[in-house]
Amino acid sequence: MNNRLQQQQSAQAGHTQQSDARTTKAFENAEEVIRADREQTAVPDSLGNRIADSLSREPQATAPKTWWQRLFGG
């Protein structure tokens, strides 16, 4: 019974250590820390929809005119 309890306790301790290992990390330098932060930062879902909504109200973008089109109004 005691052995079984010890096994359960060590299993729980192992699980805790595993959880800690998942939430704590070591980094080499500032850039690595920033990269990790960027990776776990989500872009808001609403951003793309807001941009799409704004673009739908923009005049249609056209390809840049060549010099002769600008000169002769083509």
Next chain:
Amino acid sequence: MQPRSDLMELPPDSQSVPPPPHPAEDSLPAEFAALYETHSKQVFYLALRLLGDPTLAEDAAHDVFLKAWRNLSHFRGDADIKTWLYRITLNHCSNLRSSWHARNVHTQSDETVIENAAGASESPFRDVEMSELGQRIQRALDELTEEYRVLLLLVADQELSYDAVAQITHQSADAVRGKLHRARKAFATAFRKTG
């Protein structure tokens, strides 16, 4: 401006809001969707860490992509499109920050203290709790001058060469390398204080 990076955590009731019916990229014009999909994360993150506020960062990223759309026909193609987007983002955020007079928050003496305080003790980047990472980085970046903050955020993008960073920040690659060394020390000191 007070950094509000804690706002990245959604309030409990916001989880009941249904997701949009289609991915955002689907509703963007086809030629712009790929640009958004590839670069939205970098643009949003740069704005977030420069402004320190998720709501302002979303507004800024929106404005950046709108400016990009309006000026896409003027994009000369002799620069990388990411470099161009970063330049727009920096200009936009810099204008916002200067309107808040945020540049005057830090003084040269503050910066010198931070640099000199960077001792030879163990790395502050050991055993970093990931759930606190965003808040700690924001607080550390807020301690730096705008120039150091921008350099670190740009150099953290491994796809950008020092030459590209130099081009974005209007200086030589050698100047970038020199300042980066001091920026790293300043950030390490500031980050240690947030622990």
